[in-house]
Every structure is written in C-alpha cells, then in structure tokens.
Amino acid sequence: MTRYIIRRLLLAIPVLFMVTVLVFALIELAPGDVVDFFANPEVMAGMSEADLEALRERLGLNDPAPVRYLHWLGGVLQGDFGYSLIRSEPVGELLLRRFGNSMMIMGIGLFVAVTFGISLGIYTALRQYSVADFTISFLSFVGISMPAFIAGILALYIFSVQLGWFPAGGMRSPGVHTLGDLLHHLILPALVLSIIHMATFMRYTRFSMLDVLKQEYVVTATAKGMPRRIVVMRHAFRNGLIPVVTMIGYSIPELVVGAVFLETIFSFPGMGKLYFDSVISRDFPVIMAANLVIAVFVLAANLITDVAYAAIDPRIRLE
C-alpha cells in the first residue's frame, strides 16, 4: 500500500511540473504587454515611457521568459507567491485565508452530497421501478442538468430575498462572531453546491448497485443465508462503492467551479470569489497562485481518490 502511494506521488510530479509551466504560459501568452495587465490604467496614464521601463526592470519583466519562469517557480517552491497588485498583501497569506473559507463551503457541500447521494442511490436501487425510484431518478436528472450559478441565483432569490430565511450574502454579520451566524451564512451556498453533486453521486450509486446486485457473489451471499441487510451492505455495497469513489474524485474540479460561482453570487469571501475578482482586475500574481493552488488541490483529490480506491479494492492494492 505504501509503495502504491509512493508510485502515485511520483507519477504526479511531472503533471505538477507541466501545470506550473501552463500556469506561467497562460499569463505569458496573453496578448499585449505584460505590464498592461497588472498596472492600473489610471496609474499608467500618468506614467512616462521611462517610468514604465523602470517598472518593467524592477519587476524583472525584461528578462527572457524562461528566466522569469524559473524565478517565479523558485519563489513558489519557497512559499513566496509574490505580492497582490490590488490588495497590497502577500498572495500566500491571502490565498491561505480565502482557501480556508472555501473549504468550509466545499467541505459541507461535499459531505452532504456524498452522504445523501449514496443513501438515495442505494435506496432507489433496491426499489427499482417503484414510484420513489422514478421520482428521485427524475429529480436527480434535473439536478445534474442544473448549473451551479442558476441554482445559486434561484436559491438566493427564493430563500433569501423572498422568504428571508438566510442572509443574502457574506460570511458573517457585521460585528457578530458566533458559529451560529457563520453557519447561517454558509448553509445556503453549501447546500446548493451539495445538491448538484448529490444528484451525480445518487445516479452513480444507483447504477453501480443495480449492476452489483446482479452479480453471482451476491447470489452466493444470499445462498449462504446471510440476512438481506448484510447481503446489501457488506457484499453488494462494498463492491458498488468502488466506481462511486472514482466519481467523487472526478467531481472535485466541478466542486471548485461551483464554489467560484456560488461565492461570487453570495459575496462569500472564499478563494473562488478571490479568483474571480482577480481575473476581473487582472491581479496576475493572485491568478497564477490561485491556478496553481486549485490544480494542486485537484491533483491531491485525485491522489486521495486513487488511494481510497485501492483501499476498497484489494485487486488494485495487491497487484
């Protein structure tokens, strides 16, 4: 198992390297002068060509691209992501704080989605063709067709604006620092995020369980006189879970995308909103760092998925 994890980690290194190249290249390949992207137009208007040149020199922008790449990478490896051009704060600290906030939304969302999605999937698989199965399956189809931002604005409109059950945005009420207040702000965006993924997990679990319940080893378990509960949970579910785990891993990028939209809609100070704001204001040190953090997060999620997969399936673990 340890060897398996190490091998996976080694495989991730070249991908990670390519990711840093891509992150750098994205900024580099952008048309126009790099200086245009981060220098505030109003400030720039008052600058002479000589001032701009001095600025480029100071930021090392006159060096060739590979040199700048290595310079940037060197900083990143030491945890130095540079300085935000807009927020006058080190990018690392900014990202760390915002990432923590996002993890609350994504964590709650993913937890709810996995628990309810898998439970509903098992429930419907055991009652195939029933009214409950049909209804839940239909709703799940609506769920997977629903993008996060439309679900977000609809939820905000219905539950915050019309019903007034939740605050219309933000993370805390001004001056209030209680857990209850935090949860009150968190719960709507987190639930919206969870519902979309719940639908995906439910469909996969149902599909997988229907397949597994037909397998011969489930017949064997029944023929051994195991109670139905054990046949379903110990014999069918442990096998049925294997593809679902992969699906949970694959859904992490979509989770991040959902967070970008929902944090923007709910004005929640997470990394998603930071990312969006930075894109709009072309705060490129933040964009690069956020891209990198998100990519590492996705790769780490994939790695955890692979490890979890191996933990459930001995055929992989022991190969």
Place this chain on the structure above:
Amino acid sequence: MAAQLLLSVDGLTTSFGRGPDKVRAVADMSFDLAEGEVLAIVGESGSGKSVTMRSIMGIIPMPPGVIESGTAFFDGADLLAIDEENLRRLRGKDIAMVFQDAMTSLNPVLTVGRQITEVLEEHLGMTGKAARDRAISLLDEVGIPDAAHRIDEYPHQFSGGMRQRAMIALAIACGPRLLIADEPTTALDVTIQAQIIDLVVGLQTSHDMGIVWISHDLGVVARIAQKVIVMYAGRVVERATVEDLFDAPAHPYTIGLLASLPRLDQEPGEHLDSIPGQPPNASSLPPGCAFAPRCPLATETCRVEVPPVITVGDGHHAACHRLDEVRRREGRLPWT
C-alpha cells in the same frame, strides 16, 4: 430398507416474465432425494436444471422469476411455502450450494476467510478466534495448503481450483445435510475437475450429505451419482439409476446424449453420433414433446401431445410416446 427422505420436490413449475413474454423455465418437475444419496440432474444449458435448484433455494431473481406451483419438502417444511426468514436460516446451514464459477461467486473485496467466518457467525454463532480456527480447519479439510496463511488472502490470489475448494469449504462450513453443486467443475481444467470430484465424493462420505449434482456432462455424472434425472427444455425426460441409464437408456434424447460420448472401447475412427439440430428456445416451445423436432422417431402425436411419464422399470421412468419403438430397435436409433 429405504433411507429417510431428505428432499421431496413435486410439481415444481417456474417461469420468467409475464404476459406474452413469459418463458417457462421448469415445468412440473418432481423428484425425491434420500439422505446421503447423490442425485445428478443432467441437461444442456437452458434445460432448467439450475433454475430447479435455485427455485428450491429461493434465490432466483423475483421479479422476473415466478414459482407458479409445486412443493419442495425438506425436513417437514415446504421450502416453496415457508417465509423468507425461515428459508434464510436453512440456507447455508442445512442446505448449501456450490456454484459453477468460483471466480465470480466469491466476493472480490472480502478475504476468503471472512466469507467463511461470516457464515459461521450467522448460523452457528461462532465469533472471533473460534470462527477463524474453524475456517482454517475447513480450508485444510478441502485441501488448501498453508490454510492458516491463505485464509487472509482474497479470491483473486487463489488459483481456479483453489477457489473452487474454498467455495466448497464455505458450503460445508455448517455441516449441511443437502449440498447442491451447480456444475462446480465446468469452469475447471480436466485434471482439476477430477480432484474436485474426488474431494466432493470424499466429503459426501465423511459428512453423510445428500447431494444434488447439476451437470451437462454424463461422464462426470457416472463417477459420482447413484440416481440421474435427465432434463430437456424444462421437463424431466428420463429418471433412472446410473446403471440403468447407461445400460438401458429409454428416452431418445438420453440415447442421443450417450451416443455422443466418446468411449474407451470404441474402435479408432468409429463414428460418434450426435443429435441433429439445436435445443429449442424456451420462449417458443412446440406444443407436444419438446424433443420431437430433433427426434428420429417422432410422429404426429409427439408433435401435438406432451408425452406422459411411463414407468420403464423399477425406479426408471421416461416421458416418451415412442418407448415401444425404442425397445423394438434395442436403443439403436437412426440419427441423421
């Protein structure tokens, strides 16, 4: 002296689907099995032999499966009528089953040991070390070397023959009185087949189990069974002791099956007969004898009327309109 009756099946009829799509997989199946007796049910795939035993075990998928009628008495209880919970308590304890393909029949994510100990836990209330020790001795008994270590391995780490041995250990774990073996050697190499058959024969003697051995292979049947039932398209066509069946087969289908077996006393180059045609599709059975379209002796009666079961000798029955003709020809049929 007749031994005590262990299982008595009468008039079992099982079908799949409903309405115009209904397919009758087993029709009016009846047989008795005495304690300690070995009965073989022989037939081509789709003949209903496996569905018969799975109906009795209550493990056919329902829906689409429906047990339309029949009784199956085991130990005074009708297995087809008792509630699921009571049937469940019998399964794996008094009636156990070994399946054809141990690769797909063993759970890939549980260790072989766990799959045995859970049966011991469920039916005998054994737990922890006691269950583990028992499982090791069971694996040992079925001839798995180094059982104390291999108990913690997964099915995919076992070879095909070893997996089938583990499957057998699982089946005999609670000392069943009836063992149903559903083609347990079909998926194995010939040499391994012989070992598994010897193992089961040995266990049958030491545990005094009744066995229903399902097979399509008459050669295997001859080595293990005392009584044989031949099925064709969901119905019993012949029922006899092994000796009678091989010496004096009565039904043209049985004769055809035997004629297609290679024999040691055969002259080199001698022609092997084979039954022409294909077994019928269960969804479109002819109205009369299902074998009529392939039978060299078939008459108009055969095509429209289901043949009655006729007693040929002591414990020897066949369902055929043309038994007299078979006898006149001394079992030599004009296969084309």
Place this chain on the structure above:
Amino acid sequence: MAMTEVTIDSPAKVAWRRFRQHRIAMVALAVLGVIVILCAFAPFFSGYDPLGLNMAAIRQPPSADHWLGTDTLGRDIWTRTLYGGRVSLVIGLAAAFLSTIIGIVLGVISGYFGKWADMVVMRITDVVMAFPPIIIMLTVAAFTGPGLVNVIFIIGGLRWPPTARLVRGQILQLRDQDFVTAARTLGLTNAIIITRHMLPHVVAPLVANITFAVSLAILTEAGLSFLGLGVPLPTPTWGNMMEAARDLRIMREEPWMWIPPAIFTLTTVLCINFVGDGLRDAFDPQQLIGEK
C-alpha cells in the same frame, strides 16, 4: 410453426426505433424542437428589435405590450430571450463540434499509435484536466477579451479531454480485434483502417457524448457570460441576460429580467440531456444484443 422472417435493419434504424420507445426522451425532443423553432425564427414571434433601446419604457414588468417586460434600457425581454437563444445554441453547437473534433483526433492518435504518442497526449489530457475547465477558461477569457468567437474557441479548446479519453478507450479495444488485424495484414494504410474500419464503431458511444457536450457548452457559455467574461453586451445571450441577477436590486425588484433566460437555459439543457440519455440507451450494444 411459421418461420419468422429475418430482416436486418441498419443500426441507426434500430436505434431510432428504440429511441422512440423512450417516452421522456421523445417529449424532450419535442420541447427542444419548439425552443429551436422559437429561436431560429425569432422575428416571426416578436415585433421588437432585440437591440432597440426605448428609454420611455425601461424596467417595465410584464404587460400586453412587453410579454416578459423590459430591461434597464427598455429592450423587450421576450425578444432578447429568443435572439439570445440563437447565440447560445450556436455557441453550444459550434463549441461541442470543435471539442468533439479535437477529442476524436487526439483520441485516435493516442489509442491507435500508442507508445510515445499516447504518452504525450495522455499527459496533456492530465494537465488540462488538473484545472477545472471554467477556471482556466476564466483566465483565458480575461486575457483574450470577451467575444463570441473567443468563447467558442475557449470552450471547444478546453472541453475535449473526456471525448479524447472515450475515443482512445474505444480505439484501444478495437485495435486488437481480428478484423483490424486482418485489415492491417491486407496492407491497408492507417488512414483507411482508422476511418473505414474503426471510426464507424466509435460513432455509437460518441453520439450520446456529443449531445452532452452540447448541453455542457451551452452551460459553460452561460456561466462565462453570467460572470461578464463571455459574449459582451449588447448582443443578447441567455448567460449575459442572467448577469442582471448579479445586481441584488434587480434580482429582488425586477426578476422578469433574469428568470426567462434562466428557465430557457434549464429547459434546453434538461431536454438535451434527456435526449442524450435516450440516445445512449438506444445505442447501447448490450441492449441491442438482448433485443429479439
């Protein structure tokens, strides 16, 4: 017993027959048809100019004159929704087409030629997939600037990895089959083996994939435009019309400005997905074999 006549239908015919039995998919197809007709022939269903400003009638709620009301510049919402649908659907189809073509080409290269070609393509796929698509699209969109063509290229250029993986998997399976070996033994060129002997087998699993790609592209465009990084105003698209909801005052006071495009987007995407689901079942080879 009469012999049943055996006729062999083309796979497409069989699939269509099976698709028609999928009731929800048929309904979805009909609804989709209505939406496409409404959008394609928008001038017939509305007398207004989608870009025509009318400062005398701004922010009006739905009325007999303006069925779905007007926006902040007095433009008719119903008209803009229909014309916006044109743009959204065109972007969806074009971007899905682009990503499918890229996916097929890279999938074939990777699956058929294997070795280092496979290695390179799969590593690129890994890297692209390490970024959530919209994230990288936001960055690219921010630098390329908003615009219809840019949006098509951004979506098409970044949504291909799932298609490439699917095609690669299919090609890998086919590559070792006897008829391909036979074709190779006959000395056919790779181009002919791929286009004539392999790609036809990939079509069936790809059909459903393409429909899902279309709905995904429509959603992606809507998402980018919603954030102001897609198609710029005044050209209407469902996405940039919904951008109005980012103003809390409009969201609260003037919901007619953003609810119609939201409903149209959801209905369209849901219908495309149902059609895709029906197609997947219809082309499922396992079910084809099971059919008598």
